[in-house]
Amino acid sequence: MPVSMKTAGLLRAAALALSLALGACSQPAPPPEVSGELNVGVRNAPATYFTDQQGEPAGFEHDLIRAFAQAQGWSVDWVEEDRRETLFEMLDSHRIHLAAAILPRPVVKDRHLIAGPTLFETPIHVVYRSDDKAPRSAADLAGKRVALLAGSGHLPVLMREKRKHPRLSWVILERAWPEELLAQLDAGEYDAVLINGMDFDALRNAYPRLAVAFDLGEPQQIVWALAPRSSRALQNTLARFVEQVQRDGTIKRVYERYFGHVRRLGxxxxxxxxxxxxxxxxxxxxxxxxxxxxxxxxxxxxxxxxxxxxxxxxxxxxxxxxxxxxxxxxxxxxxxxxxxxxxxxxxxxxxxxxxxxxxxxxxxxxxxxxxxxxxxxxxxxxxxxxxxxxxxxxxxxxxxxxxxxxxxxxxxxxxxxxxxxxxxxxxxxxxxxxxxxxxxxxxxxxxxxxxxxxxxxxxxxxxxxxxxxx
Missing domain, CATH: 1.10.530.10 (Lysozyme)
Structure with missing residues:
Protein backbone atom coordinates (compact mmCIF):
# COMPACT_ATOMS: atom_id res chain seq x y z
CA MET A 1 0.00 0.00 0.00
CA PRO A 2 1.45 3.44 -0.91
CA VAL A 3 2.59 5.63 1.98
CA SER A 4 1.42 9.25 2.02
CA MET A 5 3.97 12.10 2.16
CA LYS A 6 2.64 13.06 5.60
CA THR A 7 3.07 9.52 6.89
CA ALA A 8 6.53 9.26 5.38
CA GLY A 9 7.52 12.50 7.09
CA LEU A 10 6.29 11.19 10.43
CA LEU A 11 8.23 7.96 9.93
CA ARG A 12 11.41 9.90 9.11
CA ALA A 13 10.95 12.06 12.21
CA ALA A 14 10.40 8.99 14.38
CA ALA A 15 13.48 7.29 12.95
CA LEU A 16 15.54 10.44 13.56
CA ALA A 17 14.31 10.63 17.16
CA LEU A 18 15.16 6.96 17.71
CA SER A 19 18.60 7.44 16.18
CA LEU A 20 19.29 10.44 18.42
CA ALA A 21 18.10 8.50 21.47
CA LEU A 22 20.33 5.55 20.65
CA GLY A 23 23.22 7.87 19.97
CA ALA A 24 22.71 9.55 23.31
CA CYS A 25 22.76 6.17 25.05
CA SER A 26 26.11 5.32 23.48
CA GLN A 27 27.75 8.67 24.28
CA PRO A 28 30.64 8.57 26.76
CA ALA A 29 29.54 9.48 30.27
CA PRO A 30 31.19 12.68 31.58
CA PRO A 31 33.41 12.19 34.64
CA PRO A 32 31.38 11.99 37.88
CA GLU A 33 33.42 14.79 39.42
CA VAL A 34 32.03 16.99 36.61
CA SER A 35 28.49 15.64 36.18
CA GLY A 36 27.80 14.72 39.80
CA GLU A 37 26.52 11.30 38.63
CA LEU A 38 28.34 7.97 38.93
CA ASN A 39 27.36 5.53 36.18
CA VAL A 40 27.70 1.97 37.48
CA GLY A 41 27.25 -1.32 35.65
CA VAL A 42 26.23 -4.30 37.79
CA ARG A 43 25.32 -7.94 37.37
CA ASN A 44 22.26 -9.17 39.21
CA ALA A 45 23.66 -11.58 41.78
CA PRO A 46 23.19 -12.19 45.52
CA ALA A 47 26.50 -10.60 46.48
CA THR A 48 26.31 -7.65 44.09
CA TYR A 49 22.89 -6.23 43.25
CA PHE A 50 19.32 -7.46 43.64
CA THR A 51 15.86 -6.24 44.61
CA ASP A 52 15.04 -6.93 48.26
CA GLN A 53 11.70 -7.85 49.87
CA GLN A 54 10.72 -4.18 50.11
CA GLY A 55 11.31 -3.72 46.39
CA GLU A 56 14.47 -1.69 46.98
CA PRO A 57 17.90 -2.27 45.39
CA ALA A 58 20.29 -4.07 47.74
CA GLY A 59 23.44 -6.17 47.83
CA PHE A 60 26.92 -6.09 49.32
CA GLU A 61 28.55 -4.26 46.42
CA HIS A 62 25.47 -2.08 45.90
CA ASP A 63 25.66 -0.76 49.46
CA LEU A 64 29.38 -0.02 49.21
CA ILE A 65 28.98 1.80 45.89
CA ARG A 66 26.08 3.82 47.27
CA ALA A 67 28.24 4.78 50.28
CA PHE A 68 31.08 5.77 47.92
CA ALA A 69 28.80 7.99 45.84
CA GLN A 70 27.17 9.56 48.89
CA ALA A 71 30.59 10.38 50.35
CA GLN A 72 31.32 12.41 47.20
CA GLY A 73 27.85 13.94 46.95
CA TRP A 74 27.10 12.08 43.72
CA SER A 75 23.94 10.37 42.54
CA VAL A 76 24.16 6.85 41.05
CA ASP A 77 22.77 5.62 37.75
CA TRP A 78 22.59 1.80 37.85
CA VAL A 79 22.80 -0.30 34.68
CA GLU A 80 22.03 -4.04 34.98
CA GLU A 81 23.52 -6.54 32.56
CA ASP A 82 23.54 -10.35 32.55
CA ARG A 83 27.09 -10.81 31.27
CA ARG A 84 30.33 -9.49 32.68
CA GLU A 85 31.63 -9.11 29.13
CA THR A 86 28.83 -6.63 28.38
CA LEU A 87 29.90 -4.58 31.39
CA PHE A 88 33.48 -4.62 30.12
CA GLU A 89 32.33 -3.40 26.69
CA MET A 90 30.44 -0.56 28.35
CA LEU A 91 33.61 0.39 30.22
CA ASP A 92 35.59 0.29 26.97
CA SER A 93 33.15 2.76 25.41
CA HIS A 94 33.05 4.87 28.61
CA ARG A 95 29.28 4.54 28.94
CA ILE A 96 29.83 3.64 32.60
CA HIS A 97 32.50 4.70 35.05
CA LEU A 98 32.65 1.56 37.14
CA ALA A 99 31.58 -2.11 36.98
CA ALA A 100 30.79 -4.31 39.96
CA ALA A 101 30.15 -8.03 39.57
CA ILE A 102 32.44 -9.86 42.07
CA LEU A 103 35.30 -9.25 39.64
CA PRO A 104 38.65 -10.96 40.34
CA ARG A 105 41.65 -8.69 39.79
CA PRO A 106 43.25 -10.92 37.09
CA VAL A 107 40.02 -10.89 35.03
CA VAL A 108 39.96 -7.09 35.05
CA LYS A 109 43.65 -6.84 34.22
CA ASP A 110 43.38 -9.35 31.37
CA ARG A 111 40.70 -7.13 29.84
CA HIS A 112 43.10 -4.14 29.99
CA LEU A 113 40.77 -2.26 32.33
CA ILE A 114 41.77 -0.40 35.47
CA ALA A 115 41.39 -2.49 38.62
CA GLY A 116 40.40 -0.58 41.73
CA PRO A 117 41.82 -1.40 45.17
CA THR A 118 41.05 -4.81 46.65
CA LEU A 119 37.69 -4.79 48.43
CA PHE A 120 37.95 -8.27 49.91
CA GLU A 121 39.24 -11.75 49.19
CA THR A 122 37.03 -14.76 48.55
CA PRO A 123 37.99 -18.45 48.14
CA ILE A 124 37.18 -20.56 45.10
CA HIS A 125 34.95 -23.32 46.46
CA VAL A 126 34.57 -26.72 44.85
CA VAL A 127 30.97 -27.60 45.79
CA TYR A 128 29.38 -31.05 45.56
CA ARG A 129 26.23 -32.90 46.69
CA SER A 130 26.79 -34.10 50.23
CA ASP A 131 25.03 -37.38 49.41
CA ASP A 132 27.97 -38.24 47.15
CA LYS A 133 31.53 -39.05 48.11
CA ALA A 134 33.41 -35.82 48.67
CA PRO A 135 36.27 -35.06 46.28
CA ARG A 136 39.39 -34.13 48.24
CA SER A 137 41.53 -32.59 45.50
CA ALA A 138 41.55 -31.68 41.83
CA ALA A 139 42.71 -35.21 41.09
CA ASP A 140 39.34 -36.52 42.29
CA LEU A 141 37.58 -34.28 39.74
CA ALA A 142 39.22 -36.02 36.78
CA GLY A 143 36.57 -37.79 34.75
CA LYS A 144 33.77 -35.99 36.65
CA ARG A 145 31.20 -33.53 35.31
CA VAL A 146 32.45 -30.12 36.43
CA ALA A 147 30.96 -26.69 35.67
CA LEU A 148 31.86 -23.06 36.26
CA LEU A 149 30.53 -19.63 35.31
CA ALA A 150 31.91 -17.67 32.38
CA GLY A 151 33.98 -14.68 33.50
CA SER A 152 34.39 -16.00 37.03
CA GLY A 153 38.18 -16.04 36.85
CA HIS A 154 38.22 -19.75 37.71
CA LEU A 155 39.28 -20.99 34.29
CA PRO A 156 43.04 -20.26 34.68
CA VAL A 157 43.02 -22.20 37.95
CA LEU A 158 41.47 -25.22 36.23
CA MET A 159 43.89 -24.93 33.31
CA ARG A 160 46.82 -25.18 35.71
CA GLU A 161 45.27 -28.24 37.34
CA LYS A 162 44.66 -29.86 33.95
CA ARG A 163 48.40 -29.89 33.28
CA LYS A 164 48.73 -32.21 36.27
CA HIS A 165 45.50 -34.12 35.65
CA PRO A 166 44.87 -34.41 31.87
CA ARG A 167 41.50 -36.14 32.33
CA LEU A 168 40.13 -33.06 34.05
CA SER A 169 37.40 -31.42 31.94
CA TRP A 170 34.60 -28.89 32.51
CA VAL A 171 31.66 -26.98 31.11
CA ILE A 172 31.55 -23.16 31.09
CA LEU A 173 28.04 -21.74 31.58
CA GLU A 174 27.38 -18.51 29.68
CA ARG A 175 24.75 -16.03 30.91
CA ALA A 176 24.09 -18.16 34.01
CA TRP A 177 23.70 -16.76 37.51
CA PRO A 178 25.30 -18.36 40.60
CA GLU A 179 21.94 -19.78 41.66
CA GLU A 180 21.48 -21.50 38.31
CA LEU A 181 24.89 -23.11 38.71
CA LEU A 182 23.97 -24.47 42.13
CA ALA A 183 20.48 -25.52 41.02
CA GLN A 184 21.94 -27.61 38.21
CA LEU A 185 24.41 -29.23 40.59
CA ASP A 186 21.60 -29.95 43.05
CA ALA A 187 19.55 -31.51 40.23
CA GLY A 188 22.40 -33.91 39.38
CA GLU A 189 23.45 -32.35 36.09
CA TYR A 190 27.02 -32.00 37.38
CA ASP A 191 29.18 -33.74 39.96
CA ALA A 192 30.89 -30.56 41.17
CA VAL A 193 30.95 -26.85 40.42
CA LEU A 194 33.34 -23.99 41.09
CA ILE A 195 31.87 -20.91 42.75
CA ASN A 196 33.35 -18.08 44.77
CA GLY A 197 32.78 -18.14 48.51
CA MET A 198 30.66 -15.01 48.74
CA ASP A 199 28.16 -16.20 46.12
CA PHE A 200 27.90 -19.60 47.81
CA ASP A 201 27.41 -18.07 51.26
CA ALA A 202 24.44 -16.10 49.98
CA LEU A 203 22.78 -19.27 48.66
CA ARG A 204 23.93 -22.09 50.95
CA ASN A 205 20.66 -22.27 52.91
CA ALA A 206 18.68 -22.52 49.68
CA TYR A 207 20.57 -25.70 48.81
CA PRO A 208 21.18 -27.53 52.10
CA ARG A 209 22.36 -30.73 50.38
CA LEU A 210 25.28 -28.93 48.77
CA ALA A 211 28.58 -28.57 50.63
CA VAL A 212 32.10 -27.30 50.10
CA ALA A 213 34.50 -30.14 49.29
CA PHE A 214 37.69 -28.08 49.21
CA ASP A 215 39.06 -24.75 47.99
CA LEU A 216 40.96 -24.56 44.73
CA GLY A 217 43.98 -22.30 44.31
CA GLU A 218 44.52 -19.04 46.16
CA PRO A 219 41.69 -16.73 47.31
CA GLN A 220 40.60 -14.23 44.67
CA GLN A 221 41.10 -10.50 45.17
CA ILE A 222 37.79 -8.85 44.29
CA VAL A 223 37.86 -5.35 42.81
CA TRP A 224 35.71 -2.87 40.92
CA ALA A 225 36.69 -2.26 37.30
CA LEU A 226 37.15 1.26 36.00
CA ALA A 227 37.09 2.43 32.42
CA PRO A 228 40.38 2.80 30.54
CA ARG A 229 41.81 6.29 30.90
CA SER A 230 39.60 6.98 33.91
CA SER A 231 40.57 10.25 35.51
CA ARG A 232 43.30 10.16 38.10
CA ALA A 233 40.91 12.07 40.37
CA LEU A 234 38.36 9.24 40.27
CA GLN A 235 41.02 6.59 40.89
CA ASN A 236 42.46 8.46 43.86
CA THR A 237 39.03 9.17 45.32
CA LEU A 238 38.11 5.49 45.11
CA ALA A 239 41.41 4.41 46.68
CA ARG A 240 40.90 6.77 49.62
CA PHE A 241 37.33 5.56 50.09
CA VAL A 242 38.26 1.86 50.15
CA GLU A 243 41.07 2.54 52.61
CA GLN A 244 38.66 4.46 54.84
CA VAL A 245 35.86 1.85 54.86
CA GLN A 246 38.32 -0.92 55.61
CA ARG A 247 39.76 1.07 58.49
CA ASP A 248 36.48 2.26 60.04
CA GLY A 249 34.70 -1.12 59.77
CA THR A 250 32.14 -0.15 57.13
CA ILE A 251 32.98 -3.16 54.94
CA LYS A 252 32.66 -5.43 57.97
CA ARG A 253 29.23 -3.98 58.80
CA VAL A 254 27.96 -4.31 55.23
CA TYR A 255 29.24 -7.89 55.10
CA GLU A 256 27.42 -8.61 58.36
CA ARG A 257 24.16 -7.34 56.93
CA TYR A 258 24.21 -9.89 54.11
CA PHE A 259 26.41 -12.77 55.22
CA GLY A 260 27.07 -12.58 58.95
CA HIS A 261 24.42 -15.17 59.80
CA VAL A 262 24.45 -17.61 56.91
CA ARG A 263 26.74 -20.28 58.33
CA ARG A 264 24.91 -20.74 61.63
CA LEU A 265 22.35 -23.35 60.52
CA GLY A 266 23.38 -26.91 59.79
Missing part, protein backbone atom coordinates in the same frame (compact mmCIF):
# COMPACT_ATOMS: atom_id res chain seq x y z
CA UNK A 267 22.08 -29.04 56.94
CA UNK A 268 19.60 -30.85 59.20
CA UNK A 269 18.28 -27.53 60.52
CA UNK A 270 17.48 -26.34 57.02
CA UNK A 271 16.07 -29.70 55.86
CA UNK A 272 13.84 -29.85 58.96
CA UNK A 273 12.56 -26.36 58.25
CA UNK A 274 11.83 -27.18 54.61
CA UNK A 275 10.05 -30.40 55.63
CA UNK A 276 7.79 -28.71 58.19
CA UNK A 277 6.93 -25.72 56.03
CA UNK A 278 4.30 -27.46 53.83
CA UNK A 279 3.02 -29.47 56.81
CA UNK A 280 2.49 -26.70 59.37
CA UNK A 281 2.70 -23.26 57.82
CA UNK A 282 -0.44 -23.32 55.58
CA UNK A 283 -2.79 -23.48 58.57
CA UNK A 284 -1.01 -20.52 60.18
CA UNK A 285 -0.44 -18.29 57.19
CA UNK A 286 -3.68 -16.32 57.64
CA UNK A 287 -2.76 -15.51 61.26
CA UNK A 288 0.68 -14.29 60.22
CA UNK A 289 -0.91 -12.16 57.50
CA UNK A 290 -3.24 -10.65 60.09
CA UNK A 291 -0.27 -9.95 62.35
CA UNK A 292 1.49 -8.11 59.53
CA UNK A 293 -1.60 -6.00 58.93
CA UNK A 294 -1.71 -5.19 62.65
CA UNK A 295 1.97 -4.30 63.10
CA UNK A 296 3.44 -3.62 59.66
CA UNK A 297 6.10 -6.31 60.26
CA UNK A 298 6.72 -8.69 57.36
CA UNK A 299 4.69 -11.84 58.03
CA UNK A 300 7.63 -13.97 56.93
CA UNK A 301 9.80 -12.54 59.70
CA UNK A 302 7.06 -13.30 62.22
CA UNK A 303 6.77 -16.82 60.81
CA UNK A 304 10.55 -17.24 61.18
CA UNK A 305 10.25 -16.25 64.85
CA UNK A 306 7.43 -18.75 65.29
CA UNK A 307 9.52 -21.52 63.81
CA UNK A 308 12.57 -20.69 65.92
CA UNK A 309 10.46 -20.59 69.06
CA UNK A 310 8.27 -23.65 68.62
CA UNK A 311 8.74 -25.12 65.13
CA UNK A 312 5.20 -23.80 64.52
CA UNK A 313 3.75 -25.95 67.32
CA UNK A 314 0.90 -24.08 69.04
CA UNK A 315 1.00 -26.42 72.05
CA UNK A 316 4.71 -26.02 72.76
CA UNK A 317 5.68 -25.50 76.40
CA UNK A 318 9.17 -25.01 77.85
CA UNK A 319 10.43 -26.08 81.29
CA UNK A 320 10.65 -22.39 82.25
CA UNK A 321 6.93 -21.83 81.67
CA UNK A 322 6.90 -19.97 78.36
CA UNK A 323 4.19 -21.38 76.15
CA UNK A 324 2.63 -21.34 72.73
CA UNK A 325 3.71 -20.91 69.17
CA UNK A 326 5.51 -17.61 69.85
CA UNK A 327 6.68 -18.77 73.31
CA UNK A 328 5.27 -15.90 75.40
CA UNK A 329 5.82 -15.65 79.15
CA UNK A 330 2.70 -15.30 81.28
CA UNK A 331 3.73 -11.73 82.17
CA UNK A 332 4.16 -10.72 78.53
CA UNK A 333 0.91 -12.42 77.57
CA UNK A 334 -0.99 -10.54 80.28
CA UNK A 335 0.50 -7.23 79.19
CA UNK A 336 -0.52 -7.90 75.58
CA UNK A 337 -4.01 -9.16 76.40
CA UNK A 338 -3.35 -12.75 75.32
CA UNK A 339 -5.85 -14.88 77.26
CA UNK A 340 -4.81 -18.26 75.87
CA UNK A 341 -1.15 -18.65 74.97
CA UNK A 342 -1.90 -22.06 73.37
CA UNK A 343 -4.25 -20.46 70.85
CA UNK A 344 -2.20 -20.07 67.66
CA UNK A 345 -3.86 -16.85 66.51
CA UNK A 346 -3.60 -15.15 69.91
CA UNK A 347 0.02 -16.20 70.28
CA UNK A 348 1.01 -14.95 66.81
CA UNK A 349 -0.75 -11.61 67.23
CA UNK A 350 0.71 -11.24 70.71
CA UNK A 351 4.23 -12.06 69.56
CA UNK A 352 3.94 -9.60 66.67
CA UNK A 353 2.77 -6.81 68.97
CA UNK A 354 5.59 -7.61 71.40
CA UNK A 355 8.23 -7.34 68.67
CA UNK A 356 6.69 -4.07 67.48
CA UNK A 357 6.86 -2.68 71.04
CA UNK A 358 10.51 -3.67 71.33
CA UNK A 359 11.36 -2.01 68.04
CA UNK A 360 9.56 1.17 69.14
CA UNK A 361 11.46 1.17 72.45
CA UNK A 362 14.83 1.43 70.69
CA UNK A 363 16.31 4.89 69.99
CA UNK A 364 14.83 6.46 66.87
CA UNK A 365 18.30 6.96 65.38
CA UNK A 366 18.81 3.19 64.90
CA UNK A 367 18.15 2.33 61.27
CA UNK A 368 16.97 -0.90 59.68
CA UNK A 369 17.91 -3.70 59.49
CA UNK A 370 19.89 -3.25 62.73
CA UNK A 371 16.72 -2.14 64.50
CA UNK A 372 15.01 -5.44 63.79
CA UNK A 373 18.00 -7.64 64.69
CA UNK A 374 18.44 -5.79 68.01
CA UNK A 375 14.74 -6.16 68.75
CA UNK A 376 14.99 -9.91 68.12
CA UNK A 377 17.73 -10.20 70.73
CA UNK A 378 15.50 -8.28 73.16
CA UNK A 379 12.60 -10.62 72.32
CA UNK A 380 14.74 -13.46 73.61
CA UNK A 381 16.51 -11.88 76.61
CA UNK A 382 14.53 -8.75 77.40
CA UNK A 383 15.22 -5.08 76.72
CA UNK A 384 17.24 -4.64 79.91
CA UNK A 385 19.81 -7.25 78.93
CA UNK A 386 19.94 -5.87 75.38
CA UNK A 387 20.76 -2.44 76.85
CA UNK A 388 23.55 -4.07 78.85
CA UNK A 389 24.90 -5.61 75.65
CA UNK A 390 24.77 -2.23 73.95
CA UNK A 391 26.72 -0.69 76.85
CA UNK A 392 29.30 -3.48 76.59
CA UNK A 393 29.60 -2.87 72.85
CA UNK A 394 30.32 0.78 73.55
CA UNK A 395 32.84 -0.12 76.27
CA UNK A 396 34.64 -2.32 73.75
CA UNK A 397 34.93 0.59 71.32
CA UNK A 398 31.99 -0.46 69.13
CA UNK A 399 28.75 1.17 68.04
CA UNK A 400 25.81 0.35 70.37
CA UNK A 401 23.40 1.06 67.53
CA UNK A 402 24.98 -1.44 65.15
CA UNK A 403 24.13 -5.14 65.21
CA UNK A 404 27.60 -6.28 64.17
CA UNK A 405 29.09 -4.72 67.32
CA UNK A 406 26.26 -5.69 69.67
CA UNK A 407 26.29 -9.33 68.53
CA UNK A 408 29.95 -9.54 69.52
CA UNK A 409 29.05 -8.09 72.92
CA UNK A 410 26.10 -10.40 73.68
CA UNK A 411 28.21 -13.42 74.83
CA UNK A 412 29.87 -11.16 77.44
CA UNK A 413 26.54 -10.98 79.30
CA UNK A 414 27.42 -14.38 80.80
CA UNK A 415 30.95 -13.34 81.79
CA UNK A 416 32.36 -11.07 84.48
CA UNK A 417 34.66 -9.13 82.14
CA UNK A 418 32.27 -6.21 81.75
CA UNK A 419 30.29 -6.56 84.98
CA UNK A 420 30.72 -2.84 85.68
CA UNK A 421 28.78 -2.00 82.50
CA UNK A 422 25.89 -4.35 83.30
CA UNK A 423 22.90 -2.98 85.21
CA UNK A 424 20.77 -6.12 84.89
CA UNK A 425 23.33 -8.79 85.73
CA UNK A 426 23.99 -12.20 84.22
CA UNK A 427 22.17 -13.28 81.07
CA UNK A 428 22.59 -16.04 78.48
CA UNK A 429 23.58 -13.59 75.78
CA UNK A 430 24.85 -16.37 73.54
CA UNK A 431 21.27 -17.66 73.35
CA UNK A 432 20.00 -14.27 72.20
CA UNK A 433 22.70 -14.24 69.55
CA UNK A 434 21.75 -17.70 68.26
CA UNK A 435 18.06 -16.78 68.42
CA UNK A 436 18.45 -13.67 66.27
CA UNK A 437 20.85 -15.21 63.77
CA UNK A 438 18.75 -18.36 63.26
CA UNK A 439 15.68 -16.21 62.63
CA UNK A 440 17.59 -14.23 60.05
CA UNK A 441 18.35 -17.48 58.22
CA UNK A 442 14.78 -18.79 58.39
CA UNK A 443 13.54 -15.41 57.23
CA UNK A 444 15.89 -15.48 54.23
CA UNK A 445 14.53 -18.90 53.26
CA UNK A 446 10.91 -17.77 53.58
CA UNK A 447 11.57 -14.66 51.50
CA UNK A 448 12.78 -16.95 48.72
CA UNK A 449 9.87 -19.39 49.00
CA UNK A 450 6.85 -17.38 50.17
CA UNK A 451 5.29 -14.36 48.46
CA UNK A 452 5.04 -11.04 50.24
CA UNK A 453 1.61 -10.18 51.64
CA UNK A 454 -0.09 -6.96 50.55
CA UNK A 455 -3.23 -6.39 52.61
CA UNK A 456 -4.49 -3.60 50.31
CA UNK A 457 -3.99 -5.77 47.22
CA UNK A 458 -5.78 -8.65 48.93
CA UNK A 459 -8.62 -6.29 49.92
CA UNK A 460 -8.97 -5.17 46.31
CA UNK A 461 -9.10 -8.75 45.09
CA UNK A 462 -11.73 -9.53 47.69
CA UNK A 463 -13.87 -6.61 46.47
CA UNK A 464 -13.54 -7.74 42.86
CA UNK A 465 -14.53 -11.28 43.78
CA UNK A 466 -17.53 -10.01 45.75
CA UNK A 467 -18.61 -7.82 42.80
CA UNK A 468 -18.40 -10.77 40.42
CA UNK A 469 -20.43 -12.96 42.79
CA UNK A 470 -23.11 -10.25 43.07
Missing amino acids: MQDVLGFLQRRPQRLPALRTHFHEAQTLTGIDWRLLAAIGYQESQWDASATSPTGVRGLMMLTSETADRLGVNNRLDARQSILGGARYLALLKDALPARIAEPDRTWLALAAYNQGMGHLEDARRIAQARGGDPDNWVDVKEALPHLSRSTYAAAMKYGYARGFEALSFAENIRNYYDILVRLEPAYDALLRLGRGSDEKARSD
